[in-house]
Amino acid sequence: MLPKLFFGYFAFAIIVLSLLVITRRNPVHSVMWMLLLFFQIASMYLFLNAEFIAAIQVIVYAGAILVLFLFVVLLLNLREELLTNRFISAWPVGLVFAGAIFAGAVSAVAAFVPNFSGQYTVDVINRETHTKALGQALYTDFLFPFEIASLILLIAIIGAIVLAKKRMRS
Amino acid sequence: MTGLFEAIVGPGSLDYIINLVIMLIIILLKIAAVVAVALLHVAYATYFERKVIGHMQLRLGPREVGPLGLFQPFADGVKLFFKEDIIPADADKPLFYLAPVIFFISALTSLSVLPFFDGFAVANINIGLLFLFAMSSLGAYGIVLSGWSSNSKYAFLGGLRSASQVISYEIAMGLSLVGVMMMAGSLNLSDIVRAQQHYPLGLFAVPQFLGFFVFVVAAFAETNRLPFDLPEAESELVAGYFTEYSGFRFALFFLGEYTGMLIMSAIASLCFLGGWGLPSFVTAGLPVVAAKVLGLFWFLAKVYAFMFFYYWVRATLPRYRYDQLMAIGWKLLIPLALANIVITGLVKIWIKGMV
Numbered sequence: 001m002l003p004k005l006f007f008g009y010f011a012f013a014i015i016v017l018s019l020l021v022i023t024r025r026n027p028v029h030s031v032m033w034m035l036l037l038f039f040q041i042a043s044m045y046l047f048l049n050a051e052f053i054a055a056i057q058v059i060v061y062a063g064a065i066l067v068l069f070l071f072v073v074l075l076l077n078l079r080e081e082l083l084t085n086r087f088i089s090a091w092p093v094g095l096v097f098a099g100a101i102f103a104g105a106v107s108a109v110a111a112f113v114p115n116f117s118g119q120y121t122v123d124v125i126n127r128e129t130h131t132k133a134l135g136q137a138l139y140t141d142f143l144f145p146f147e148i149a150s151l152i153l154l155i156a157i158i159g160a161i162v163l164a165k166k167r168m169r170s
Numbered sequence: 171m172t173g174l175f176e177a178i179v180g181p182g183s184l185d186y187i188i189n190l191v192i193m194l195i196i197i198l199l200k201i202a203a204v205v206a207v208a209l210l211h212v213a214y215a216t217y218f219e220r221k222v223i224g225h226m227q228l229r230l231g232p233r234e235v236g237p238l239g240l241f242q243p244f245a246d247g248v249k250l251f252f253k254e255d256i257i258p259a260d261a262d263k264p265l266f267y268l269a270p271v272i273f274f275i276s277a278l279t280s281l282s283v284l285p286f287f288d289g290f291a292v293a294n295i296n297i298g299l300l301f302l303f304a305m306s307s308l309g310a311y312g313i314v315l316s317g318w319s320s321n322s323k324y325a326f327l328g329g330l331r332s333a334s335q336v337i338s339y340e341i342a343m344g345l346s347l348v349g350v351m352m353m354a355g356s357l358n359l360s361d362i363v364r365a366q367q368h369y370p371l372g373l374f375a376v377p378q379f380l381g382f383f384v385f386v387v388a389a390f391a392e393t394n395r396l397p398f399d400l401p402e403a404e405s406e407l408v409a410g411y412f413t414e415y416s417g418f419r420f421a422l423f424f425l426g427e428y429t430g431m432l433i434m435s436a437i438a439s440l441c442f443l444g445g446w447g448l449p450s451f452v453t454a455g456l457p458v459v460a461a462k463v464l465g466l467f468w469f470l471a472k473v474y475a476f477m478f479f480y481y482w483v484r485a486t487l488p489r490y491r492y493d494q495l496m497a498i499g500w501k502l503l504i505p506l507a508l509a510n511i512v513i514t515g516l517v518k519i520w521i522k523g524m525v
Contacts, residue, residue: 026262028262028265028315028318028319029264029265032265032268032311032315035311051295051296051297052297052300054297055297055300055301055303055304056300058304058307058308059300059303059304059307059344062304062307062308063303063304063307063308063310063340064307064337064340067307067310067311067314067333067337068337070311070314070333071314071330071333071334074314074318074326074329074330129296129356129357129358130296130297131296131297131357
């Protein structure tokens with residue numbers, strides 16, 4: 001009962017905060033609600049015994065990516081921004097797509113079977129610490145996908161540098 | 171009543187709940203003690219700074235309030251508390267109120283994972299070091315928001331400068347501590363301190379000298395202290411991001427900055443300088459309590475030595491230019507920290523191969 005109550009709270013808070021993020025007129029306020037949202041998500045991870053993911057959620061999303069959002073938003077002209085509409089005129093189309101994805105996700109949940117757990121039970125993770133367990137899984141069983149993901153990130157970094165260099169030369 | 175209770179939390183768990191409440195009260199008492207003691211230390215860190223810098227500049231520093239000026243921090247506190255609270259007319263009020271609170275809370279929250287002596291931390295969690303990173307990145311919001319919500323050019327420039335500075339140096343700081351994590355094999359601060367006792371001199375600062383150097387420079391930049399105090403460069407930006415703040419809201423920024431310095435000093439002490447770890451020939455003959463008290467003082471001595479270093483640098487070095495600051499962060503510190511990680515990993519494998 002208690003875990004369900006907690007989950008209910010987090011789910012409710014995450015939905016409400018997401019709605020607040022997209023409906024605020026002032027983009028800086030939107031970013032602040034998003035910060036709160038990220039903390040709720042991090043708490044949700046903690047609740048699932050995934051302490052490392054929770055810390056990374058706060059460090060990377062709240063500490064780096066959202067600060068960059070804030071940077072961009074701070075440089076907007078707020079007086080104009082407050083007068084424009086919060087949504088573009090085609091928002092019903094977006095709503096339909098979002099609804100379709102949501103329906104797809106809901107129908108998929110019924111078919112979800114927790115499959116791969118391997119040697120990692122909750123007890124093992126608590127004993128080994130989540131960070132160590134995750135690191136071992138990533139660098140042994142899932143090394144290949146992990147390296148592919150890092151290669152994609154590397155390409156993105158190099159691409160950003162190339163774009164910036166081109167603009168500097170012209 | 172009991173029936174309802176058991177319906178919610180499961181049968182036969184009333185004792186469990188009572189134990190939980192007792193534990194909660196103990197944790198609250200611990201938090202109160204740590205916050206009170208830390209704020210007292212913060213108050214005297216300001217006095218310590220003014221005295222040290224005064225003497226370095228051939229002045230005497232504060233000496234009027236109380237013997238040797240020892241009550242000066244309290245006089246300052248009372249003054250700030252009773253000052254008029256001015257809010258700019260065009261400020262974004264909710265964020266203007268929120269910014270100093272975020273800044274101060276993020277600094278105070280970091281205190282919760284620091285082990286002050288063997289076996290004492292408010293929360294002895296497995297990801298202590300990551301928690302500290304998370305909280306220090308949260309502090310950036312306080313700075314950016316205060317700069318933006320004040321609706322003042324100087325504050326805004328200060329806020330922007332600080333945001334980019336803190337983001338850049340956070341990477342260097344995080345990477346510099348990876349070497350420590352690898353050597354200790356843990357992110358738990360108590361485990362890191364214990365791991366250091368197997369190394370020469372009981373320090374990670376010796377094998378991790380590169381990491382320690384990067385950490386020290388990044389710590390100065392993270393706390394916006396000289397020589398990297400461009401966000402509040404008084405000759406260009408009046409006071410930077412907190413220009414428009416007065417009274418107690420200003421005091422929150424002030425306290426937050428000094429708490430941040432204490433936390434950085436504590437991280438340096440715990441991760442590089444051995445923390446409360448004493449050599450075993452000292453603790454062997456002592457009762458447990460005495461060893462712990464001695465460990466606490468040993469830890470505090472290192473923290474204050476690092477604080478003194480902060481003041482010493484402030485009294486010695488001029489401020490860097492902004493482009494120099496960014497160049498040091500991205501072109502010197504981050505490559506050094508990365509090299510340190512690779513070297514540490516190679517040496518670790520090499521030693522494993524020999525054993």
